Every structure is written in structure tokens, then in C-alpha cells.
Amino acid sequence: MSKVDLRHYVVIVAQLALLCAAIHLLEIEQGGGLPRIAWLVLGGFAVHALLPHAAKAPFFLALSIGGLFAVIGLDALWLLGLGLGLFGLCHLPLNLTARALLVVLAGVGLLLLRAGHWQTEWSPRVVPILASMFMFRVILYLQEQRTPDDQTWWQRLSYFFLLPNVCFPLFPIVDYARYKRSYFARPAAQVYLKGVHWMARGVLHLLLYRVVYHWMLPASWEVTDATSLLLFIVSGYALYLRISGQFHLIVGVLCLFGWDLPETHRNYFLASSFNDYWRRVNIYWKDFIEKVVFYPVFLRVRRWKVPQPLVVAILLTFAATWLLHSYQWYWLRGHFPITLPDVLFWGILGAAVAANSVLETRRQRARRAAGEGFDLRAAVIRAVQTVAMFCFLALLWSMWSGETVGEWVQLMTMLGEGSRGLLYLAAFVGLALAGGVAAQYLGTLPAVQRWRQRTDPGRNPGATLALSLALFGFGVLPQTGGAPARLAEALEVLTHERLNEQDQLAQVRGYYETLLTRQSLVGELWRAEVEMPADWKNIAESPFHKPIAGQVGYTLHPSMEGTLKRAAFTTNRHGLRDQDYAKEKPAGTYRIALMGSSYSMGSGVADDEVYEALVEERLNREYAGGRYKRYEILNFAIGGYTHAHQVALYAQTVRTFEPDAVFLADHTSEGARVALHFSKRPNLILDHPNPVVRDIGEHAGLFRGIGEQQASAMLEPYHGALTVALFEQLARATAEDGVKLVWLYVPLTRDDLTKRDEVLVKRKQMARDAGMILLSLEDAYGGRSQADLAVAPWDEHPRPEAMQLLADGLMEELLRADEELQMGLTR
Amino acid sequence: MADADEIREQVRAFILEQFLRGEDPESLADDTKLASGGILTSIDNIKLVAFLEDTYGIAIEAHEVIGGPLDTVTDIVATVTGKLAAR
Numbered sequence: 001m002s003k004v005d006l007r008h009y010v011v012i013v014a015q016l017a018l019l020c021a022a023i024h025l026l027e028i029e030q031g032g033g034l035p036r037i038a039w040l041v042l043g044g045f046a047v048h049a050l051l052p053h054a055a056k057a058p059f060f061l062a063l064s065i066g067g068l069f070a071v072i073g074l075d076a077l078w079l080l081g082l083g084l085g086l087f088g089l090c091h092l093p094l095n096l097t098a099r100a101l102l103v104v105l106a107g108v109g110l111l112l113l114r115a116g117h118w119q120t121e122w123s124p125r126v127v128p129i130l131a132s133m134f135m136f137r138v139i140l141y142l143q144e145q146r147t148p149d150d151q152t153w154w155q156r157l158s159y160f161f162l163l164p165n166v167c168f169p170l171f172p173i174v175d176y177a178r179y180k181r182s183y184f185a186r187p188a189a190q191v192y193l194k195g196v197h198w199m200a201r202g203v204l205h206l207l208l209y210r211v212v213y214h215w216m217l218p219a220s221w222e223v224t225d226a227t228s229l230l231l232f233i234v235s236g237y238a239l240y241l242r243i244s245g246q247f248h249l250i251v252g253v254l255c256l257f258g259w260d261l262p263e264t265h266r267n268y269f270l271a272s273s274f275n276d277y278w279r280r281v282n283i284y285w286k287d288f289i290e291k292v293v294f295y296p297v298f299l300r301v302r303r304w305k306v307p308q309p310l311v312v313a314i315l316l317t318f319a320a321t322w323l324l325h326s327y328q329w330y331w332l333r334g335h336f337p338i339t340l341p342d343v344l345f346w347g348i349l350g351a352a353v354a355a356n357s358v359l360e361t362r363r364q365r366a367r368r369a370a371g372e373g374f375d376l377r378a379a380v381i382r383a384v385q386t387v388a389m390f391c392f393l394a395l396l397w398s399m400w401s402g403e404t405v406g407e408w409v410q411l412m413t414m415l416g417e418g419s420r421g422l423l424y425l426a427a428f429v430g431l432a433l434a435g436g437v438a439a440q441y442l443g444t445l446p447a448v449q450r451w452r453q454r455t456d457p458g459r460n461p462g463a464t465l466a467l468s469l470a471l472f473g474f475g476v477l478p479q480t481g482g483a484p485a486r487l488a489e490a491l492e493v494l495t496h497e498r499l500n501e502q503d504q505l506a507q508v509r510g511y512y513e514t515l516l517t518r519q520s521l522v523g524e525l526w527r528a529e530v531e532m533p534a535d536w537k538n539i540a541e542s543p544f545h546k547p548i549a550g551q552v553g554y555t556l557h558p559s560m561e562g563t564l565k566r567a568a569f570t571t572n573r574h575g576l577r578d579q580d581y582a583k584e585k586p587a588g589t590y591r592i593a594l595m596g597s598s599y600s601m602g603s604g605v606a607d608d609e610v611y612e613a614l615v616e617e618r619l620n621r622e623y624a625g626g627r628y629k630r631y632e633i634l635n636f637a638i639g640g641y642t643h644a645h646q647v648a649l650y651a652q653t654v655r656t657f658e659p660d661a662v663f664l665a666d667h668t669s670e671g672a673r674v675a676l677h678f679s680k681r682p683n684l685i686l687d688h689p690n691p692v693v694r695d696i697g698e699h700a701g702l703f704r705g706i707g708e709q710q711a712s713a714m715l716e717p718y719h720g721a722l723t724v725a726l727f728e729q730l731a732r733a734t735a736e737d738g739v740k741l742v743w744l745y746v747p748l749t750r751d752d753l754t755k756r757d758e759v760l761v762k763r764k765q766m767a768r769d770a771g772m773i774l775l776s777l778e779d780a781y782g783g784r785s786q787a788d789l790a791v792a793p794w795d796e797h798p799r800p801e802a803m804q805l806l807a808d809g810l811m812e813e814l815l816r817a818d819e820e821l822q823m824g825l826t827r
Numbered sequence: 828m829a830d831a832d833e834i835r836e837q838v839r840a841f842i843l844e845q846f847l848r849g850e851d852p853e854s855l856a857d858d859t860k861l862a863s864g865g866i867l868t869s870i871d872n873i874k875l876v877a878f879l880e881d882t883y884g885i886a887i888e889a890h891e892v893i894g895g896p897l898d899t900v901t902d903i904v905a906t907v908t909g910k911l912a913a914r
Contacts, residue, residue: 143890177895181863279868287893290869296889298873303886310873360870 001184002053002258008189009049011461015196016042016256018468019203025475027497028206029246031793032167033071040067041163045256049192053184057154060257064163071166072129078122079130082110083160086134090142100142107135114334116534124533131331132169133160136324139292140176151180163257164250169332172247172264172284174254175291182260195255197464198248198263203471205245207494212238214493214500221675221712226421229414230428236401237394243282244268272385274352275360277393285321293320310361311354318350334534341408345400374444376437383436387429410707498750532794536565539603539639544571551648551684556638565795568606577601578613578635585658588629590823593654595646596665597673598639599746599798604791609800610635614807615814619825627824634659642677643670643726644684650733651689661740661821664730664772667748668759671719674726678702679712692725720762727770735771740821743767744813745776746806749789749796773820780809834883835904841878842900846871857900862893872897879903885910 004012020038028034044063051059068076089102113120114127137160149156159179165171184191216235223232247264254261264284271277278286298313306312322342330336402408415421442448455463478491539545539556542564546557558575561568572580585591594600594612602610608617612633619631636646636654646664654662667673678685678697683704685697700714715722727743734741745760760778767774781789781802789802798806818825835857843852846867861867867875875897876887885907891897896906 146890177893275868275870291889291893294869295872295892299876299887299889299892302877302880310870357870360868361874 001186002056002188004049004188004192008192008461011465012049012189012192012196013042013046015200015461015465015468016045018465018472019196019199022203022468022471022475025479026203026207026471026495028203029167029249030497032169034164034167034249036070037067037163037167040070041253041256044163045192048257049188056258057152057158060163061154061158061161063257064158064161064165067163068161068166072123072125075122075126078120079126080161082126082130083133086130086138087157087160090138090145096142096145099145103138103142111330114331114534116334128169128332128334129166132171133162133165135328135331136173136288137176140173140288143292144176144180149180155180155183162254164253168246168250170243170246170328172250172282173288174259174261174284175287178261178287179259184258185260188258191255191258191260193461193464194260195252196461196468198252198255200252200464200467200471202245202248202250202252204467205241205248207471207474209239209241209245210494212241217500219500219672220709221672221679221716223411223414223709224713224716225418226415227418227424228421229411229417230421230425232411233394233398237390237397240268240281240397247282247284269390270386271389271393272382273389274349274356277389278349278353289317289321289324293317308358310357314354314357315350318346318353321350322346334532340405341400341402344405345396348396374441379437379440380433382440383433386436387432390432391429407707407709410709413710414713532792533566536792536795539564539598539601542569544569544577546575550652551688552645552652554638554640565604565791567602567604567609570607576635577607577610577637579607581632581634581657583657585632586630590628590631590661591657591659592631592633592661592663593650593657593659594633594635594637594663594665594744595641595649595654596637596663596744596746597641597667598637599667599748600635600637600665601639602635602637602803603639604795604797605800605803609803611798611803611806611810612637614804615810618807618811619814619823623823623825631823633663637665642674643723643730644674644677647690647726647730647733650730655733655737655739659739661742661773662730662734663742663744663775665744665746666763666767667746668751668756668763669748670763671723671759674722675715675719676712678722679708679715682706682711690725690729692728693722696721696725720766723763724766724769727766727772731770731772741770741772742817742821743770743772743774744810745774745778747778747781749781749786749798749802773817775810775813775817777806777809777813780805831904831908834907835900837882838879838900838903838907841875845874845878855900859899861898861900863898875903879907883907883911885914 020042022028023038024035040063044059048056048059048063065076065080068079072079086103086106089106090099092099092102094102110127110131112118114131120126141156141159151159159174159176162171162174212235216231217239218228218232218235220232223229244265251261251264262283264282266280266283268277268281271280294313294317297316298309301312302309325346326336326338326342398411399405399408402411454460475495478488478495540554543562544556544560544564545554547554556571556575556577558571558573560571563569569577572578574581574583600610600612602613607613612635616631616633619633624630634657636649638645641649643664643666650662682697682702685693685702686704688694688697696715696718700718702711702714706714731741743764745763747756756778760776764774764776782805784802784805786796787793789798789805790796791799814821814823815825839852839855842861843850843855847855859866861875862872872892876892879885879897880887887897887906891906895902897903
């Protein structure tokens with residue numbers, strides 16, 4: 001059964017080669033390391049398929065271990081050691097209960113490790129990946145140990161160290177009994193063809209996900225009326241394509257190595273009832289929960305003569321689902337969520353499935369025999385049920401993905417804004433119903449049924465070959481050049497793994513939870529948390545953070561030494577992250593006050609590695625003693641500060657240091673950051689000392705007590721106006737003090753260059769209009785990739801080398817603008 | 828006590844009546860995969876379990892419900908007769 005004929009072998013290898021090239025070109029799941037193991041999958045399959053049966057299992061295990069090293073390097077040794085330890089506990093010469101207890105104890109130890117209670121030699125990603133391999137599978141494995149197990153040790157170990165798992169911490173729960181049963185259960189060629197087809201389908205889902213993520217999903221501040229709200233709800237639900245794409249890829253790979261596993265998802269958007277949805281979405285999770293919770297609970301409560309045993313069992317099953325979801329969340333993201341949206345989501349779904357199940361038990365199930373004609377009434381009913389389910393689940397999903405129920409309710413009030421949204425909804429429902437009925441009719445036509453059979457990938461690999469070729473071609477297209485500008489821009493987004501604007505903003509401000517991704521393992525940012533050390537905190541979560549009253553809101557504790565993000569962090573007596581300076585400017589000194597946020601504060605690098613410190617050192621080394629005896633750059637930047645903070649900071653503090661020039665660091669995301677700042681605290685805009693800013697708040701319709709989401713939506717059209725108002729306020733204040741005001745553009749390491757320039761032009765003009773001197777570090781990074789610039793995969797702030805690039809760029813700009821700045825650098 | 832053939836007929840009749848109404852009885856072979864073949868849902872499984880427990884006075888364990896002891900007519904008959912014999 002495990003042998004494959006030459007013709008199929010060549011076809012499958014060709015398809016796989018195209019797919020692996022597409023995965024590489026399109027950066028599919030690059031963050032998880034998939035392009036790296038894709039070639040391992042190709043080469044491994046090419047060899048594995050030709051091996052005698054007895055050699056396949058050990059080869060696959062070796063390949064899986066090789067995959068660990070390819071993705072996480074020498075940390076794989078730690079992971080293997082811990083994993084083998086857990087596996088060994090399952091096979092101690094003790095009864096099953098004792099072994100299970102030991103595994104639980106070991107789990108508690110790992111739990112404490114995940115919480116960061118002990119420092120370890122290995123990187124933080126080891127425990128989350130190890131947990132993703134064992135947290136559910138060890139339960140199923142131990143359950144199966146009640147019966148004789150004929151698997152070889154290679155197969156048993158492979159069950160835990162499955163090759164794709166290192167790239168996908170979120171992994172389908174492969175049942176051990178099914179894992180044993182499915183191994184070359186059908187002729188190899190059929191299993192392999194299914195595998196490569198599912199991999200292609202997975203890549204397609206992930207591309208569709210990118211379309212939704214970048215082009216359909218509005219940022220939270222863009223949800224301002226019914227139309228944008230409906231788009232937000234539908235596209236938020238559609239982001240689930242990411243999970244189904246990943247799972248198709250994963251199980252596809254496993255099929256390539258002989259496991260004839262069933263699909264993990266089956267047209268879940270087309271569910272026509274709650275039970276139907278439960279049976280279509282993440283089927284492996286459903287099977288796991290039924291095996292481990294539902295059936296044991298049902299049989300027990302039935303024997304105890306508990307009334308409505310089915311309802312009780314289902315409700316307890318969904319309670320268990322909620323808890324196990326949070327358990328999984330803890331291992332992958334490092335915290336255990338207990339939130340109202342979570343409780344409501346699983347509670348509502350559980351109640352709906354329970355009610356649906358009671359109806360099912362009372363109804364006789366009517367099966368349509370093959371060959372029955374088209375029934376219009378039944379088709380319309382089915383279409384209505386499917387559309388209604390889609391709408392309800394999209395709504396429920398949006399509630400689940402929100403930060404709080406209150407915020408979600410506020411979001412829903414946008415339904416009353418604008419009349420077009422409801423028209424679009426009606427049109428969508430109408431089209432969906434018509435399409436649903438038409439699709440069911442077409443499905444009964446013999447010609448369509450014959451076409452389906454012809455294009456079944458198990459029988460005809462042509463369909464998969466065509467799809468693989470198309471994906472490969474799509475990946476190659478940007479490399480050919482010559483595409484029209486708009487298409488090239490679109491391809492640039494689709495063919496690279498990158499964050500959308502909202503997630504970029506979330507990462508810069510240090511919050512890994514956005515309105516969309518709060519409760520979801522679907523979003524982009526959570527993956528970074530898998531690797532992030534437990535002690536990697538933002539300034540707001542550190543002991544340096546000092547809240548103060550007023551528009552500034554917070555500062556740093558003075559005269560503190562410690563670390564931030566594992567780098568030396570020191571504050572001087574004035575509460576600046578900088579060396580010490582006298583308050584009164586010494587004679588013959590050119591003093592610059594730098595105001596900025598986390599980039600300028602130097603989040604993630606040591607005190608002497610911040611770009612302003614490097615520039616200050618170079619100025620004094622090369623230019624001091626000329627026109628000026630000394631140069632000072634006082635770093636007033638603090639992580640999380642926006643221009644709103646900085647304008648208030650100037651009035652309150654900076655001016656008292658008598659700077660010659662104030663450098664205001666700016667980023668492309670600054671407009672949105674200011675608006676978000678005021679959205680969280682609307683009183684700050686309503687009580688702002690600047691009447692222009694107050695007017696903007698009133699004009700936008702803000703009021704005291706307004707929720708963040710609503711405020712954010714109202715301020716969305718005013719990002720530019722807020723920036724102009726704050727720039728002008730600062731320009732007036734510095735002009736009164738005789739201080740030069742400089743606009744300093746500091747690029748983010750993740751700046752999307754295709755979008756950046758458009759924003760940069762606007763912000764430069766605003767700065768110019770306010771009378772600022774312009775300095776721009778837009779070319780400082782020299783086209784380097786984010787991976788080469790960021791301090792860590794989970795933290796986009798510049799690493800020391802990138803800080804040096806910024807410092808070099810700033811020196812060039814200072815020399816260029818010396819006549820305006822009058823720093824005496826050019827003689 | 829019912830013998831194996833009687834049990835087989837009763838089980839077949841139940842499955843055909845409850846889950847395969849309108850289908851040709853010949854389509855239900857003794858080795859047709861029920862749960863693992865997608866013919867039975869989880870609700871169907873518990874109906875089947877309730878039928879077997881109530882009809883024969885036996886106790887079905889949770890791990891017997893999925894893919895194995897109750898996955899085909901032959902498996903069901905063997906499970907029931909085994910439990911009856913063990914009583």
C-alpha cells in the first residue's frame with residue numbers, strides 16, 4: 001500500500017516543487033519558518049516515497065527532528081530533551097493513572113516555566129512549541145494506552161514531533177487512534193495526491209486571507225458607519241481563512257508521509273445550522289472534545305438519571321471548550337484569559353448547539369438519495385438557513401474578537417449611521433440567497449456531477465497541478481517587473497508577509513491586542529508572543545513608569561538604574577533616559593531637546609546605543625571646541641508619547657532647560673496615534689489648552705463619557721487637522737522662547753515603503769507650513785529588511801545596528817541643515 | 828438472552844429506521860463504517876448507545892463509542908454479545 005508508481009511519483013514531486021517554490025516566493029507563514037521546512041518537505045517526500053515501508057517511519061522522525069533544527073536551531077536540543085522526558089513519563093512501568101499524574105506534574109513545572117518563574121538557557125519559544133506538541137496529544141496518547149499499541153517507537157515519537165508542528169504552534173489535534181488507523185490506509189498515490197492538493201488549497205486560503213486582511217478589513221478607527229461596520233464584521237469573520245489555510249497545509253504535509261487523515265475544515269462558511277457549523281469548523285477539535293468530554297459526560301449523566309442528559313453534556317462540553325481554549329491560549333500567548341466576550345461566545349454557541357441537538361434527536365433524519373431531482377422549496381430553505389447562519393456567526397465572531405462587550409456594543413451603534421449599509425446588507429443577503437439556490441440546482445445536473453468527479457484531485461491530479469502552477473506564477477510575477485504601478489503595489493502587499501496599518505500601530509505602541517485580535521488566535525501579532533520572553537515589558541509596564549496628572553500623563557522615575565527589554569536602562573535626576581545634565585545650560589553649549597516616543601527613547605537597546613547618544617558623542621568628538629565648546633542632546637522621549645504628550649511636555653518641562661533647538665521626532669503612524677490617544681481619554685481633547693484642538697473634538701462630536709471605539713471613529717477624518725493644530729501650537733511656543741523647532745522624521749523598521757512616501761509628503765508639508773526646519777532619516781535604513789533592523793522578531797524597535805544607521809543619517813542631516821540650525825558644524 | 832443473529836437484525840433495523848430512512852437496506856453491509864464513515868453524527872452515536880444500553884441492559888464505555896467497538900454492525904454485535912456474556 002505504501003508504494004507509488006513512477007508516473008504518480010513524478011507528478012506529485014512536480015506539484016510539490018511548484019508549491020514549495022510558491023511558499024517561498026509568497027513568504028507563506030514566513031514568520032513561523034515554513035519556507036525553511038518547505039524544501040525539507042519536498043526533499044523528504046522525494047526520498048520517503050521510495051523507501052521500503054519499514055524505513056519510512058524512522059525516516060519521517062529524522063526529518064521531523066531535522067525540521068526542528070532548521071527552524072529553531074540549537075534550541076531544538078532543549079525541546080527534544082523536554083519532549084523525550086514527557087514521552088518517557090508515559091512509558092514508565094507504572095499503572096496508567098500514576099503515569100498520567102506524573103505527566104500532569106511535569107506539566108505544572110512547564111507551566112511555571114512559561115510564566116517566567118525561572119530563567120532558562122533556551123529561548124522562550126521552546127516551551128510554547130513543546131506545549132503545542134503535547135498539551136492535547138498527550139491526553140489522547142495516554143487514553144489509547146489502555147489498549148495494546150502495535151505502533152513502533154518511531155511512529156509513537158513521530159506522533160508528538162510531527163514535522164510541520166515547529167512552524168505552527170496552533171496545530172490541529174491529531175487523534176492518536178486515527179493516526180494509527182490512517183497510516184497508508186489507502187494506496188499511497190491517493191493519499192499523496194490528497195496531501196499535495198490540500199497543501200495547495202491551504203496556500204490559496206492564506207492568500208485569500210491576505211486579501212481580506214489588507215484590503216477588506218477596516219482599521220477600528222475607520223468603522224464610522226453601517227457600511228464600514230458590516231465590512232468589519234464580515235471581513236473579521238473571513239480572517240478565519242488563516243486557520244483553515246494553516247490546517248490544510250499541515251494535514252496536507254502529513255498526508256504526504258502516509259497518514260490518510262480527514263479534512264480539518266469543510267466549507268464552514270456554508271453551515272446551515274449550529275450543529276452543522278460545529279461539524280464543519282475545526283473538525284479535529286470537535287472530535288477531541290467529543291472523545292474526551294462529551295461522550296464520557298453524557299454516558300455518566302445518563303446513568304445518573306440526570307434530566308436532559310444531552311443538554312447537560314453539551315453545555316458542559318462547551319464549558320470545557322472554553323477552558324481548554326484558554327488553556328491553549330496560556331501556552332501560546334502566556335496568559336490565561338477569562339473575559340466576558342469569551343464566556344458569551346462559548347455560552348451562546350453551546351446553548352445554540354444544545355437546542356439544535358434536542359431538535360435533532362426528536363426528528364427523524366431524512367437523507368436525500370443520490371439521483372433525486374432538484375427541490376426548489378428545500379433549496380430555498382437551505383439557502384435561507386445558510387445565509388442566516390453566516391450572518392449570525394459573523395456577528396458572534398465580531399463580539400468574541402472585541403476587547404470588551406461594551407466596546408462591541410458601541411461598535412454596533414454604527415449600524416445606525418448612514419443608510420447605505422443596510423442597503424448593502426440587503427443586497428448581500430439577496431445575492432447570497434440567489435447564489436445558494438443556483439448552486440444547489442447546478443449540483444443536481446449530471447454534467448456538473450461528472451465535472452466534479454473529473455476534477456476530483458484524488459482521481460485527476462491535473463486540477464492540483466493547475467492550482468500549484470497558478471500559485472507559483474503568482475509568486476514569480478513581481479520578480480518579472482514591468483507590471484503597472486497599481487498592480488505592482490498590490491502584488492507587493494499580497495506576496496509578502498507584513499502587518500496591516502492597525503497591527504503596525506499596535507506593535508509600535510506596545511499593545512499586542514487590537515480591537516480585532518484581542519480574543520483571536522487568527523491575527524498576526526500573537527505569534528510574536530510565542531517567542532517573547534515573559535520579562536519583555538514595555539515602559540508602561542516597567543518600574544520606571546511614573547504616572548502624573550495633566551495632559552502629559554506620565555513620565556519616568558528619576559535616578560533609576562535597571563533594565564528594560566534586557567538592555568541597560570538608566571534615568572538621570574530629571575527623569576530622562578539619558579546621561580546627567582545641569583538644568584541650566586552651560587555657557588558655550590548648543591543644547592538640543594529631543595522629543596519622541598519609544599524609537600527615540602531607545603526601547604530595546606542599551607543607554608549608550610540610542611541614536612541621540614551616538615550623535616551627541618560624535619558631535620563632541622568631532623566638532624566641540626569650535627563655535628561651541630560642547631553639544632548636548634537631552635532625550636525627553638518616552639515610549640508611548642504622541643505629539644499630544646510632547647506639546648504639553650514642552651510647555652511643562654522642556655522649555656525650562658533652555659534648549660537652542662527642539663527636535664520633534666515624527667513617524668508615519670503619528671496621526672493615527674494621536675487620535676487613538678484622544679479616543680482613549682476624550683476629556684483630554686475636550687479640556688485641551690489649545691482652542692483649535694478643543695474645537696476639533698467638539699466638531700467631531702466627542703462628548704464626555706464617550707466610548708473609545710466611537711471616539712476613534714469620530715476622530716478618523718481629523719487625523720491631519722489634529723497634527724496641524726499640535727504642530728502650530730508647538731511652533732508658537734518655541735517661537736516665543738526663541739527656540740528653533742525641527743521636524744525629524746524617524747522611519748519605522750516596518751514601514752511599508754509603497755505607502756510611506758504618500759504619507760511622508762503630507763507630513764512634511766504640515767511641518768513646513770508650521771515653520772519647522774525639516775530633517776528626514778527616510779533613507780537611513782538603506783532598504784534593509786525589517787528582520788535585519790528590528791531588535792527581536794516580536795519587537796520592531798531598532799536594534800543597535802539600526803540605531804547606528806539612524807545616528808549616521810542624523811549626522812548627515814545636521815551637516816546639511818547646519819546653516820538653518822546654526823550649530824557651527826560647517827566652517 | 829438474544830443470540831448474535833437476533834441482535835444483528837435488531838441493530839440493523841434500528842440503524843436503517845433511524846439513520847438511513849429511505850435508503851436501500853442492502854447499502855448497509857455488516858462492515859459498513861458508521862461513525863468513521865461519516866454516516867453517524869455524534870447525536871446519532873448517542874441515540875445508538877441509548878438504544879443498545881436500553882435494549883440489552885449493558886453499559887457502553889465512552890472510549891467504545893468512537894471508531895472501534897461500535898463502528899460497524901459486526902463490531903456492535905460482537906460488543907453486545909461480549910458484554911452480555913460477561914454479565
